[in-house]
Amino acid sequence: MDKNLSLDLRTGLPDHLRVLADKYPRDMWQGHPNFNQLTAFWLDRHLMFRKVLDKLIADTQAHLDAKAGPRYGAELSRYTGFFLQELHGHHGIEDAHYFPQFKPLDARVAGAFDLLDHDHHALDAHLHDLANDTNAVLRALQAGHKAQDEAGALLARHEAFQTFLDRHLTDEEEVIVPLVLEYGADMN
Numbered sequence: 438m439d440k441n442l443s444l445d446l447r448t449g450l451p452d453h454l455r456v457l458a459d460k461y462p463r464d465m466w467q468g469h470p471n472f473n474q475l476t477a478f479w480l481d482r483h484l485m486f487r488k489v490l491d492k493l494i495a496d497t498q499a500h501l502d503a504k505a506g507p508r509y510g511a512e513l514s515r516y517t518g519f520f521l522q523e524l525h526g527h528h529g530i531e532d533a534h535y536f537p538q539f540k541p542l543d544a545r546v547a548g549a550f551d552l553l554d555h556d557h558h559a560l561d562a563h564l565h566d567l568a569n570d571t572n573a574v575l576r577a578l579q580a581g582h583k584a585q586d587e588a589g590a591l592l593a594r595h596e597a598f599q600t601f602l603d604r605h606l607t608d609e610e611e612v613i614v615p616l617v618l619e620y621g622a623d624m625n
């Protein structure tokens with residue numbers, strides 16, 4: 438795969454993979470007759486991942502500003518665990534079901550699935566780092582420290598991850614949803 442299309446470097450889907458994305462712009466999705474419940478549910482999952490990460494960022498920022506409540510550590514642990522587990526499961530379903538189901542539908546955009554598959558591997562590595570940086574904060578808190586350095590590093594990690602995650606989710610949506618609309622494909 439072209440290195441410029443890696444998750445860390447690209448700024449959107451390349452033009453040659455936008456044939457259907459350009460035909461079905463985002464504001465057309467909901468009203469289209471082929472838009473269905475399962476697609477809405479899948480988009481909702483993406484929104485949920487974005488919101489949980491927003492919360493983790495806001496909480497860690499509050500901790501750094503000494504404005505976090507006493508439950509910062511417990512909530513950081515709980516929400517990060519949820520985020521890692523749910524995102525891992527979400528990728529697993531896409532790898533095992535959605536990508537193999539959607540890739541053969543249209544040869545013009547089949548290459549997008551290689552890109553999305555690469556993203557999942559890249560995100561896995563970033564999630565590993567995010568887990569490590571979260572554990573460093575939790576360890577420092579448990580030892581009775583304020584964990585300012587650790588929380589600063591975690592915030593930087595969260596913000597980098599937010600960029601990668603948003604790039605992946607946005608591009609993935611612009612590959613999958615237009616295929617649903619064009620071919621009336623199911624997502625089950």
Ligand SMILES: [Fe+2]
Nearest residue numbers: 528531557609
């Ligand atoms: Fe994905």
Ligand SMILES: [Fe+2]
Nearest residue numbers: 483527531609
């Ligand atoms: Fe996804």
